[in-house]
Amino acid sequence: MTGLRPLIAGNWKMNGLKASASELGQMIAGADGPAQKADLLICPPATLVLAFVGAVQGSPVRIGGQDCHPKPSGAHTGDISAEMLADAGATAVIVGHSERRADHAETDALVRQKTEAAWRAGLIAIVCVGETQDQRDAGQTLEVVGQQLTGSLPDGATATNLVVAYEPVWAIGTGRTPTSEDVQEVHRFIREQLAERFSMEGAKVRILYGGSVKPSNAAELLAVPNVNGALIGGASLKAADFLGIAQAVA
């Protein structure tokens, strides 16, 4: 569906110290122009969420988490809940990132529980899906992405509580990106799946592309049909690059 307001989201992963607030400050300083056309979100490590929420007050930039536990509270050492992120002022949380799926053996069923937790806390869930290189080589991309969507998305998705991020694992942090045609094929497939399952709401859920997005390729990727924004890793750590990508929104 065309006409969806794009979302440009930065995932800082395990990067960022207190001093990184200066980079966020530069993003805020340059955000008004891009924010005319797109929503802007930065997902710092959990240690910085509260401070960053304070820093973005009065600006169009919003702050999100990178993961949440399915439960609201309890004996889960090292985890944080969706409620904690919401309490800190976050408005969204990434769930099911391939690095979480790989590093922590997260299954679709767990990602589904985390998505439900995000909704319980009033957060937008940014649910990540994407195939590995081997799966792409084997021609299994759509099958894999379809299974991830079916398994990871609970009933009740709406245009306002869900964002899907398509991130081919082999494109993350590698400098390699799929062709526009390949991106278009997968995003069209995701759109069809969302529309089939969630009807009109599914037609309005934003689908982000992620994987080696940078200022030099952003315009081409963001122009692909059914690409409704980007989930940016490395290039979101620098204000100039993040804003450069945001400015590529047509």
Ligand SMILES: O=C[C@H](O)COP(=O)(O)O
């Ligand atoms: O969540 C972001 C993605 O994993 C993309 O990372 P990247 O832009 O460094 O390739």
